[in-house]
Amino acid sequence: xxxxxxxxxxxxxxxxxxxxxxxxxxxxxxxxxxxxxxxxxxxxxxxxxxxxxxxxxxxxxxxxxxxxxxxxxxxxxxxxxxxxxxxxxxxxxxxxxxxxxxxxxxxxxxxxxxxxxxxxxxxxxxxxxxxxxxxxxxxxxxxxxxxxxxxxxxxxxxxxxxxxxxxxxx
Numbered sequence: 818x819x820x821x822x823x824x825x826x827x828x829x830x831x832x833x834x835x836x837x838x839x840x841x842x843x844x845x846x847x848x849x850x851x852x853x854x855x856x857x858x859x860x861x862x863x864x865x866x867x868x869x870x871x872x873x874x875x876x877x878x879x880x881x882x883x884x885x886x887x888x889x890x891x892x893x894x895x896x897x898x899x900x901x902x903x904x905x906x907x908x909x910x911x912x913x914x915x916x917x918x919x920x921x922x923x924x925x926x927x928x929x930x931x932x933x934x935x936x937x938x939x940x941x942x943x944x945x946x947x948x949x950x951x952x953x954x955x956x957x958x959x960x961x962x963x964x965x966x967x968x969x970x971x972x973x974x975x976x977x978x979x980x981x982x983x984x985x986x987x
Contacts, residue, residue: 862888894931928964
């Protein structure tokens, strides 16, 4: 996959262009997502506030959510029912994908990661704190500098000053 400006290109290992998507606005964030062979997908956040899903075997992007501010970071829950978006102003928005309803909002957030095993569990960081939110419960906070880059089961993976730290959470 090659991404630049408003284009995403799927290039085979032999260098042949297999497919190209040209979006209406510049791309700000791309996250590869797993899937069956030849059905993998990308989660794409755009300058105009739209979040799209692109299957590599489909020429048409699928709109997921549209907000008014540019997307800086995006992640989708393991059951694909909730999406978390951080905009250029460091505001976190969590939406229900089907209803498009805003479920949760927070300010001054720098990174996010849904738990890969527990559907309703989200980790996010501010400048010096890690938060873990589960369903409608208030988020649990602990002091921890760095950026959350992954969350699986009871392990959170945070990047801090070039070092990857694994944090065990209850």
